[in-house]
Amino acid sequence: MKELQKLVHKLSFQLLQGSLNQYVKGIHYDSRQIKEGYLFVAIEGFRVDGHRFIPDALERGAVALVVEKPVAVPEGVTCLLVKDSRRALSALSAAYFDYPSRHLNLIGVTGTNGKTTTTHLIEAILQQAGEKVGLLGTIVNRIGDRELPAVHTTPESLDLQALLAQMVEEEVAYAVMEVSSHALALDRTVDCEYDVGVFTNLSQDHLDFHQNMQEYLKAKGKLFASLGSGVKKRKKYAVINADDPQSAYLRQITSVPVVTYGLREESDVQAKNIDVGTKGVRFQVVSPSGEFPLNLKLTGKFTVYNALAAVAVGMQEGIPEEEIKQALEGVTGVAGRFELVDCGQEFAVVVDYAHTPDGLKNLLETAREMTKGRIITVFGCGGDRDRGKRPLMGEVAARYSDFCIVTSDNPRSEEPEAIIQDIIPGVEKITRENYKIIVDRYQAIREAIAMARRDDMVIIAGKGHETYQIIQDKILPFDDRKVAREILRGYGYDSDDV
Numbered sequence: 485m486k487e488l489q490k491l492v493h494k495l496s497f498q499l500l501q502g503s504l505n506q507y508v509k510g511i512h513y514d515s516r517q518i519k520e521g522y523l524f525v526a527i528e529g530f531r532v533d534g535h536r537f538i539p540d541a542l543e544r545g546a547v548a549l550v551v552e553k554p555v556a557v558p559e560g561v562t563c564l565l566v567k568d569s570r571r572a573l574s575a576l577s578a579a580y581f582d583y584p585s586r587h588l589n590l591i592g593v594t595g596t597n598g599k600t601t602t603t604h605l606i607e608a609i610l611q612q613a614g615e616k617v618g619l620l621g622t623i624v625n626r627i628g629d630r631e632l633p634a635v636h637t638t639p640e641s642l643d644l645q646a647l648l649a650q651m652v653e654e655e656v657a658y659a660v661m662e663v664s665s666h667a668l669a670l671d672r673t674v675d676c677e678y679d680v681g682v683f684t685n686l687s688q689d690h691l692d693f694h695q696n697m698q699e700y701l702k703a704k705g706k707l708f709a710s711l712g713s714g715v716k717k718r719k720k721y722a723v724i725n726a727d728d729p730q731s732a733y734l735r736q737i738t739s740v741p742v743v744t745y746g747l748r749e750e751s752d753v754q755a756k757n758i759d760v761g762t763k764g765v766r767f768q769v770v771s772p773s774g775e776f777p778l779n780l781k782l783t784g785k786f787t788v789y790n791a792l793a794a795v796a797v798g799m800q801e802g803i804p805e806e807e808i809k810q811a812l813e814g815v816t817g818v819a820g821r822f823e824l825v826d827c828g829q830e831f832a833v834v835v836d837y838a839h840t841p842d843g844l845k846n847l848l849e850t851a852r853e854m855t856k857g858r859i860i861t862v863f864g865c866g867g868d869r870d871r872g873k874r875p876l877m878g879e880v881a882a883r884y885s886d887f888c889i890v891t892s893d894n895p896r897s898e899e900p901e902a903i904i905q906d907i908i909p910g911v912e913k914i915t916r917e918n919y920k921i922i923v924d925r926y927q928a929i930r931e932a933i934a935m936a937r938r939d940d941m942v943i944i945a946g947k948g949h950e951t952y953q954i955i956q957d958k959i960l961p962f963d964d965r966k967v968a969r970e971i972l973r974g975y976g977y978d979s980d981d982v
């Protein structure tokens with residue numbers, strides 16, 4: 485239980501009614517989660533106006549409200565008027581949980597692609613060094629060895645502060661988190677004090693949400709600009725991919741020291757002699773403090789970038805080279821990222837989360853480098869998401885594959901056929917023959933596997949670790965890896981890779 489008075493010092497507000505001496509037993513932004521004695525923060529959302537649910541919140545026992553517009557409130561309920569409820573939610577939540585990010589080392593990883601992979605690699609390095617680590621991201625949230633389900637890549641501010649507080653309570657030394665552009669734009673992390681910001685790359689995605697690429701970049705930039713302020717004493721820094729054209733902007737807006745990584749000479753941490761194989765990638769790390777070889781069980785040229793970012797963090801944290809090497813070489817895979825489905829068949833089947841034009845291009849280029857036979861790609865695009873990326877993904881898929889099967893990803897509220905029709909113009913820029921449309925994802929995967937011959941590679945892209953498919957408002961069980969395995973077993977391949 486906390487007194488409102490103690491929660492509002494970072495907030496500018498107008499007290500519309502009631503007293504700040506009111507105690508609250510919890511905070512929520514969703515009326516359905518409100519319990520007796522709670523504070524309800526009404527957010528004007530993209531879909532509905534949270535202020536509509538004030539009666540619901542009051543009925544469930546809310547004793548205080550935060551609103552963006554004056555509302556009629558029963559006596560005895562405290563009501564604060566703020567300019568921006570999302571920001572207020574963040575400030576109140578951070579105060580409620582006693583600013584947990586100040587009590588641990590917080591590493592934020594942002595960028596279009598590679599966040600999940602990079603956070604897992606950083607986690608492995610810190611654990612190898614004996615630290616207790618918390619992880620927040622797309623696949624899972626973890627506190628030490630305990631796994632908690634992840635709903636968002638970056639949780640809503642209240643949930644985020646609660647998770648960080650839990651980590652502080654469990655004596656976590658480092659929290660490594662993916663920071664999505666949605667979270668940055670919607671101020672979910674504005675009251676987190678980061679020690680380290682890591683930038684992976686920027687390419688087209690989410691233009692349904694951000695107005696244009698400039699706005700998307702500006703959202704990413706917030707993390708790096710924030711590194712310059714806060715109350716923590718330790719030396720903060722940014723780790724930036726110097727090979728990405730946007731690195732100049734990010735360097736310019738951050739006031740903390742920058743460590744760069746990349747494949748080119750000018751980077752602080754570089755990779756040389758890259759050798760990409762189906763089951764892993766080898767290369768030489770070159771850094772100001774020396775060189776060492778890495779032999780990773782993850783593959784793809786993009787893995788080199790993700791690993792270099794993690795190496796740069798490890799080195800800055802003073803972790804010895806041998807420990808960094810041992811940690812990275814011990815990572816056997818990240819779920820749904822270039823995950824091989826191997827039932828003993830004579831062609832490769834790969835499940836990967838590539839869901840952007842750039843992600844897909846990197847994936848297929850890597851696939852090409854390691855495949856003697858044909859590349860058969862099964863992919864679709866998510867509904868209710870950036871429409872602009874659809875033809876671009878179609879073009880990339882057709883250009884870098886020998887054959888494409890265009891199917892459904894998560895259609896959400898859209899018609900699957902209509903999404904596919906947005907993809908096809910891109911495909912047809914490259915080929916009018918070497919593709920097929922199979923709307924049903926299961927059948928699409930079945931067809932790809934049926935077509936595959938010795939030395940071919942079937943790439944099933946877009947859903948990676950996801951264990952569901954969202955069709956209209958139904959979340960149906962669907963796991964590309966399980967489906968592929970089931971189909972392969974139907975063909976009599978049965979060696980157990982699980």
Ligand SMILES: CC(=O)N[C@H]1[C@@H](OP(=O)(O)OP(=O)(O)OC[C@H]2O[C@@H](n3ccc(=O)[nH]c3=O)[C@H](O)[C@@H]2O)O[C@H](CO)[C@@H](O)[C@@H]1O[C@H](C)C(=O)N[C@@H](C)C(=O)N[C@H](CCC(=O)O)C(=O)O
Pocket residue numbers: 513514515516527528529530531532533534535537635636637638639640664665666667670693
């Ligand atoms: C675009 C976006 O991010 N939207 C988020 C936003 O939703 P919204 O503004 O549409 O909310 P709304 O549905 O209009 O509701 C408004 C308010 O009324 C409340 N409400 C609603 C119903 C009710 O009965 N009572 C009630 O109080 C809601 O809880 C909410 O506070 O605020 C909600 C509450 O925090 C989020 O759940 C929601 O995430 C949606 C579901 C989402 O899909 N977000 C995705 C795009 C996202 O954030 N993705 C990124 C990763 C992207 C990447 O890959 O990089 C992520 O970090 O996960």
Ligand SMILES: Nc1ncnc2c1ncn2[C@@H]1O[C@H](COP(=O)(O)OP(=O)(O)OP(=O)(O)O)[C@@H](O)[C@H]1O
Pocket residue numbers: 595596597598599600601602622637662684685786787789790820821822836837838839842843844846847948
């Ligand atoms: N550094 C990278 N550059 C480009 N593509 C990458 C990179 N790392 C991974 N990818 C590709 O992008 C896909 C998604 O990778 P990952 O899940 O690590 O990214 P993410 O940034 O967490 O994605 P999301 O925003 O959806 O959570 C991978 O499956 C791979 O195909």
Ligand SMILES: N[C@H](CCC[C@H](N)C(=O)O)C(=O)O
Pocket residue numbers: 637839865866867869893894946947950
């Ligand atoms: N976090 C990303 C993931 C997309 C994955 C793809 N399977 C889809 O559903 O579009 C997003 O929300 O845009």
Ligand SMILES: [Mg+2]
Pocket residue numbers: 599600621622623637662
């Ligand atoms: Mg992710």
